Amino acid sequence: MIYPATDHHAEAAIARAAAGHPAEPLRLEIPRPWARPPEALCLEVTLQPRPGAGANALEALIGEACFPMDDPVALLPVEIPKPWGRELWFTGVEARGEAQVAGSGGTLALGTWLSLAPARSVGRQPLVLLKILDPRPEPVLGELYLEVHEAKREVYVVTAIDPVAWPDGRGRIRFGVNQTARAAEGSDDAFRRSFMDALAAYERAQAAVESRAEQPADFDTAKAAEHASREALAAEERIAREATLKFTDERTLSVGDVISVPTWVPHSLQQGVQVVEFQTPNYERHILSSSQKVLTQTHWDSERAVQGMHLDPPATVQPEILSDGVERIVAFEDFGVWRVQSRKSLTPPSGLPYTVVFCIEGSLHLQGPGGSLELGSGEAALLPCASAGYPIGSVDDACYLLAAPGL
Numbered sequence: 001m002i003y004p005a006t007d008h009h010a011e012a013a014i015a016r017a018a019a020g021h022p023a024e025p026l027r028l029e030i031p032r033p034w035a036r037p038p039e040a041l042c043l044e045v046t047l048q049p050r051p052g053a054g055a056n057a058l059e060a061l062i063g064e065a066c067f068p069m070d071d072p073v074a075l076l077p078v079e080i081p082k083p084w085g086r087e088l089w090f091t092g093v094e095a096r097g098e099a100q101v102a103g104s105g106g107t108l109a110l111g112t113w114l115s116l117a118p119a120r121s122v123g124r125q126p127l128v129l130l131k132i133l134d135p136r137p138e139p140v141l142g143e144l145y146l147e148v149h150e151a152k153r154e155v156y157v158v159t160a161i162d163p164v165a166w167p168d169g170r171g172r173i174r175f176g177v178n179q180t181a182r183a184a185e186g187s188d189d190a191f192r193r194s195f196m197d198a199l200a201a202y203e204r205a206q207a208a209v210e211s212r213a214e215q216p217a218d219f220d221t222a223k224a225a226e227h228a229s230r231e232a233l234a235a236e237e238r239i240a241r242e243a244t245l246k247f248t249d250e251r252t253l254s255v256g257d258v259i260s261v262p263t264w265v266p267h268s269l270q271q272g273v274q275v276v277e278f279q280t281p282n283y284e285r286h287i288l289s290s291s292q293k294v295l296t297q298t299h300w301d302s303e304r305a306v307q308g309m310h311l312d313p314p315a316t317v318q319p320e321i322l323s324d325g326v327e328r329i330v331a332f333e334d335f336g337v338w339r340v341q342s343r344k345s346l347t348p349p350s351g352l353p354y355t356v357v358f359c360i361e362g363s364l365h366l367q368g369p370g371g372s373l374e375l376g377s378g379e380a381a382l383l384p385c386a387s388a389g390y391p392i393g394s395v396d397d398a399c400y401l402l403a404a405p406g407l
Helices: 008-018 110-116 118-122 179-184 188-213 220-245 302-308
Strands: 026-032 039-049 058-062 065-068 073-076 078-082 085-089 100-103 106-109 129-135 146-148 154-161 171-177 248-253 258-261 267-269 273-279 286-289 320-323 326-331 336-342 354-361 363-367 372-376 380-384 392-394 398-404
Touching (some): 026 110, 039 110, 065 100, 100 110, 106 110, 110 118, 154 326, 171 258, 188 220, 188 302, 258 326, 273 398, 286 302, 354 363, 354 372
Antiparallel strands (some): 026 039, 073 380, 085 129, 100 106, 154 273, 171 248, 326 336, 363 372, 363 392
16 A cells, blocks of 8 residues: 555645635545556545544545544455455455445545545554455365465464364364474475475376366267376375375464464464454465465465475464453564453553454444444454544443554
8 A cells, every 4th residue: 555645635624624714625636556457546525624523633525425534434344255265354455355444425445545644544554454364164175375474474363163164163274384294304404305395296286187177078988088087186186285284283273262473484274264364464475385276376486485484383472461351462563463352441552553443242332533433243443543542442241353553
């Protein structure tokens, strides 16, 4: 997300109101460089003081809709289909999909809302990416890519485990390197070579299955032979896939568990395990392997990933208890996440550029300088910096997550 250079239009609107002049509609051109192809959106907007919110709180009128710039706004997710299931992006702004903000009488693309006044709304900071990962329940088909990240940090909070996929209520994630297999190789260099060889064999086997699937047979006799050939290739692929599994470790997961994913740690959420994810707002990754065809690139990144991955076991991060019912579940360099389970009101720390809120269960009452917002289970909101000093009320015994830079 690339913001405009200044909040000139917002500052001018406040100055006009202070001088007693009425608000004037503006014809804005909002660049959208992430669109494919890049584009600019022409929009007629009226920025004006928000009634009852003081002289410096603004709202944007666009057609018949009104969007607060300083009060909490609801985030409406965009669904991103994946070979393994789907993702719901609540703060995503890119070519593959863009979340929306809800106003009175309409919705607006999140990137457009941010561009109207990025300094006053989010302190010109990049938004932490909030999304739900919702894998299919079928084994293999529902596995996420096995991947590592160079710079991106992410944290998962388990919110649901499919009872068909995991009848005992305990899901799985592939996470880190298998230390027994590492020791058996005799050296770390040998371990990396063996893992790379197994991944290369798996990728070749998968490519062979995909290539044969694209070649139809024209006659009945040919169809029978083709079917047998495809079955043989599928069996080879399963064997090759199994050979790669011994190199990574596995952890069990229950609802409420937290997994902090450091850089360069191999990880793959397994089928039927739904999580809320907060991550650094960039999209880099190196894929070691995938049980489905990857749609966004033509090959895996196995060699780069294996050479760079950390071999020591990932540290177990314990939540930090901040107060009764409030814990910091992760504190990365660029953002932190709190989990709150309480009937009491909570006021986020002052000075935050923004706060992203996700309600896991129950319902919340979010207050800002000029208005409020009710939030239910599975819903998310963005608190602009002007709303940081206002309380979050738990209407019942709610459980929710807060994420922000410096939290």
